[in-house]
Amino acid sequence: MAIPLVILLICKLLSLFSQICYATTDTITKGQPLPDDGNTLLSKDGTFELGFFNPGSSNNRYVGIWYKNIVVKTVVWIANRDNPIRNNSSKLVISQDGNLVLLSQNESLIWTTNASSSEVSSSSPIVQLLDTGNLVIKDGNDKESVFLWQSFDYPCDTLLPGMKFGWDLRTGLNRRLTSWKSWDDPSSGDFTWGVEIGSNPDIVMWKGNVEYFRTGPYTGNMFSGVYGPRNNPLYDYKFVNNKDEVYYQYTLKNSSVITMIVMNQTLYLRHRLTWIPEAKSWTVYQSLPRDSCDVYNTCGPNGNCIIAGSPICQCLDGFEPKSPQQWNVMDWRQGCVRSEEWSCGVKNKDGFRRFASMKLPNTTFSWVNESMTLEECRAKCLENCSCKAYSNLDTRGGGNGCSIWVGDLVDLRVIESGQDLYVRMATSDMDGKHEHRRKVVLVVSTIASLVLVMLVAFCIYMIKKIYKGKTKTRMSREDKDEGRQEDLELPFFDLATIVNATNNFSIENKLGEGGFGPVYKAWRLWKEGTPERLTDAHLANSCNISExxxxxxxxxxxxxxxxxxxxxxxxxVVMLTSENALHEPKEPGFLIRRVSNEGEQSSNRQTSSFNEVSISLLNAR
Known part of the structure; x- marks a missing residue:
């Protein structure tokens, strides 16, 4: 009796030891399946775990992968999301043809990796859960073998670091995300996110079959319609677009950080979540769409969405609402049409206007060239009467390449990460660079005049400070605007003092000349109602007189x-960049007037002149 008991005890211990070892393995082999009995696969570093589970309050069973050490169970991939198990009698096994399959209690097929026999052909295939969260099939005899199949090629609602999100053009494989229907139903929802390939690819979200959001094309540094710092503390990313692949991918800068992208159908938002260990919770790092202007084509064709505007939708300059009645009740779906007659190739009826910080239009009907300059792109657009706008393809290094749009401009908005978009207009003088040059000339001329006046005022102030107390004359006059008297103190200097101060009028001490004449001339022309006569003759034909x-x-x-x-x-700055009404100016303070010397007899009054200079001092905050 003792021998059978010893044998039975040894068998029990071996069975227990086998279960313990199996519970910590990361591999399934042909001879070692994974039944639904509480056993799991665990990646080597302990980050990810694979096993059977019930989501939320559901009674359905699924095979999934989740974070092992996060207290809030976070599932990142599910094998049989659209074909749940009704009991816990199923198992994962490697089939004879090398595929990973999920079998029910009666050995019927529930789910399979469905790779072709040529793709998974191996004498000893194994299934392994990697530290990245990727479940792979590979040749067990070849440690350096390529993956015969991988779960990263078939994502569910979550994008993990290192996953390729997009197309393998060689095989036609399209990796896209699809949300869960609800928190306890992981079956495929109607909220999806994927790469839309074309001449200039976009990353697009859909609600069912309706386009809901797009990132805008990639411009070398970032996507034109997604604002965010290129250099962030969490991750690096890249967008690859070549003849073999078109995909987006991000990688972590710090391996201790846990972050992922998840599709949330409840809120219809794409979240980037980051795990906060101290709080034991996920926090939202970024959500898309982030505002009403992010929603696809909010303002209709040729409409521009400005989130700070009121209303947020405005027609592009040179366009007007197609249906004013609908537009006025904030139904912007019909968008805008040209407000002026446009004639292709006709002088003064065909040109461009530059719009800055723009999310580039939908690229479905666009054409690109990687080698053209911006000027060549403009010329190319002018050759084609169907061309409605152009821009740089790549904004790096000052910009290069060419993007051209035909047809209506759809899904426009102003955004910090946007770029210059040149829109075709009815008049050639609307070319953005010419308009910009005129504004620069006007602003620089105005600022230069102000600086000159301030320099003269500063010199007078310094002379007054040096010789303060030597000679003072108190004068007063009636303030016409405020009806009160004020005292002004101005120094008077004899010739000897001035000769000494200027080193006998040395040329080295000369500051400039003609300081007050232009101010007086400007005021006289303003009072006469002809201030435009002050304009330089060289600017007469190239500037806006009202400006x-x-x-x-x-x-x-x-x-x-x-x-x-x-x-x-x-x-x-506000005055120069807006069209708000301005106050009517009073007589400038630098004009010379005649006043009576205070304190003399009326019969002996003499007239003298003084300069009413006011000094503005700047103090630190």
């Missing part, structure tokens, strides 16, 4: 006598 007059008016406002009447630099 010139506006710049002169702003300059005069900057020269007001009282500081309260002068705009600060923030207000000046």
């Amino acid at each position: 010139v007059i506006r710049c002169i008016q702003i300059s005069l406002l900057c020269l007001q006598h009282h500081p309260d009447d002068r705009p600060n630099m923030t207000s000046v």
Whole structure:
């Protein structure tokens, strides 16, 4: 009796030892299947685990992969998501043809990797769960063998680091994400995300068959419609587009970080989640779409979505609502049409306007060339009457390559990560670079005048400070605007003092000349109602007169006598970049007037001149 008991005890111990060893393995072999009895596969570093599970409150059983050491069970891949198991009597085995299959209790097929016999042909195939979360079939006799099949090629709703998201053009394999239907139903939902291939690929989300969001084309550094820092602390990414493959992929900068991309059908958002160990929870790092302008084609064809605008949808300059009635009730689906007659190739009826910081239009009807310059791209667009816009294909290194759009411009928005888009207009003088040059000339001229005036004022202030207390004359005059008297102190210097201060009028001490004449001339022309006469003759035919007059008016406002009447630099910038109504300027503070000397008898009054200079001092905040 003792011998049979010993044998039975040894068998029990061997069985227990086998189960313990099996529970920590990362491999399935032909002779060692994985039954639904609580056993799992565990990747070598312990990050990922594969086994049978029930999602949420569901009674259905699935084979899935999840993070082993995260307390909130997070499933990243499911084998039989659309064909659940009704009991716990199934098992995973390697079939005779080398595929991994899921069999029911009666040996009927529930799921298979379905690789062709040529793809998985091996004398000793094994299934292994890698540290990346990738489940692979490979040749067990060849440690360096390529994968005969891998779960990374068949993602569910989650994109892990290292996964390729997109197309293998050689085999026609399309790797795309599809959401769960709900938190306890992992079957395929109607919220999907994938790469749309074409002349200039886009990454697109769909609600069913309706396009919901797109990233915009990749411009060398980032996607034109997705704002985010290129250099972030979590991950690096790349977008590959060649004759063999078109895919997006990200890799971690720090292996201790846990981050993933997940499709959420409940909210219809694509989340990037990051695990916070201290809080024992996932946090949302980024969500797409991020606002109303991200939703596909919110403003209709040729409509521009500006999230800070009111309303957010506006027609591009040179366009008007196709249906004003619908547009006014914020139904923007019909978009915009040209507001002026356009004639292809006709002088003064065919040109371009530059729109900055734009998400590039839908690329379905576009043409690209990688070697063209921007000027060559413009010329190419002008040759084709169907061309509606153009831009650089790649923004790196100052820009290169050419993208051309035909037909309506769809899904436009203003965004920080956007780029210059040149839209075809009805008049040639709308070319963005010419308009920009005119504005630069006007702004620079105005600023130069202000700097000159400030320099003269500063020199006077310094002289006053040096010789303060030597000679002072107090004068007063009535303030016409505020109805009060104010005292002004200006120094007077004799000839000897000036000769000494200027080193006998040395040329080395000369600061400039003609400081006050232009100010007086500008004011006189303004009072006469002809300020445009101040415009340089070289600018007469290339500038907008209304913009010139506006710049002169702003300059005069900057020269007001009282500081309260002068705009600060923030207000000046707003004035120069908007069309808001401006205050009417008063007489500039630098004009010379005749006043009576205070304190003399009326019969002996003499007239003298003084310069009403006001000094603005800058103090640190």
